[in-house]
Amino acid sequence: MEQSAPRPAGLGPAGLGGASVAERGTRARVARLILEHGPVTAAALGERLGLTPAAVRRHLDALLADGMIEPRRAVRMGQRGRGRPAKQFGITDAGRSAFEHTYDDLATSALRFLASRAGEQAVAEFARDQVADLERRYRPVVDGAPADQRVRVLAEALSADGYAASASRAQVGGEQLCQHHCPVAHVAAEFPQLCEAETEAFARLLDTPVQRLATIAHGDGVCTTHVSPKRLNETDEENKESGGTSV
Structure with a gap:
């Protein structure tokens, strides 16, 4: 809510x-x-x-x-202009x-209780369940965007939910998804399962491998996720459909 x-x-x-x-x-x-x-x-x-x-x-x-x-x-991006x-x-x-929510202590205590009674796996399942709603809401928007715009569209959807996200080209290839705000950063510092579940959801939404490079929860200024270029196995599938072979 x-x-x-x-x-x-x-x-x-x-x-x-x-x-x-x-x-x-x-x-x-x-x-x-x-x-x-x-x-x-x-x-x-x-x-x-x-x-x-x-x-x-x-x-x-x-x-x-x-x-x-x-x-x-x-x-400065692109062509250099005059002046500083x-x-x-x-x-x-x-x-x-x-700006952190005042419910951090309560949420952390609840997860500690869950971990002590049901184990760390229960915390991971809880995290995946929480992210599942986000994934369901974002799926139609991301799927409806052109392949080369999906990271940007995902960033816009995250920003609408208060994550202050942005998308940019990565220097090593692929793209970077940055989140400048995390409403659960203090909780995620103790329970990284929250970050892991979110990263897994990004990979499913974008249908390509992603890697979390930095998180606000670990003391970094921004949550940064590297999004790999679209997987090459799509070319294999196209070749199979056309009767060709991939090298």
Whole structure:
């Protein structure tokens, strides 16, 4: 069941000094946009929120001072342009923690109880059952997309569920699926079965091998999954149907 996001603890009155209620609300929106969309520029934030450059800068300075965000070096894609790339801002571990659900302790305790009574395998089955609903919902969308767009479509579906995901070409071939937010990161740190079940679901949805390279649960800034190019056995099947042979 979808839960409304709690107000970040670090963005409360104590963290903002004499900021007004309106300023606290806007600052929380700025921080959440940075969390959900990955590193972004001040100009992009101003456009999304309808704020002036001066207002955006004021909120960014406050979030930087509180350790909620940090400047990131922009990676220029494609043809190089003139001048330096615009500065981007990304969420810090402290900023991400401020958005964590308040049910982490309860969920962790429940899984500990399940593991102690029924064993680790029961936790793995529980994780697969939880991911099964996500897989059922995403299946029609992913299957309906062209083969070369399925990772991007999966990223969009994950983003709609609050995972702030993105897709890009991998330097070593294939693609990378990145999730900038994980609502169960603290629980998954103790129970990696949650990450494993999700990775298995990605492989089934994309019908190709995938490999989890990094996870927020293990202290990385982003959950990164490498998606291999479409399996070569499809060529074998086509050759068999046409009466040919593969080499």
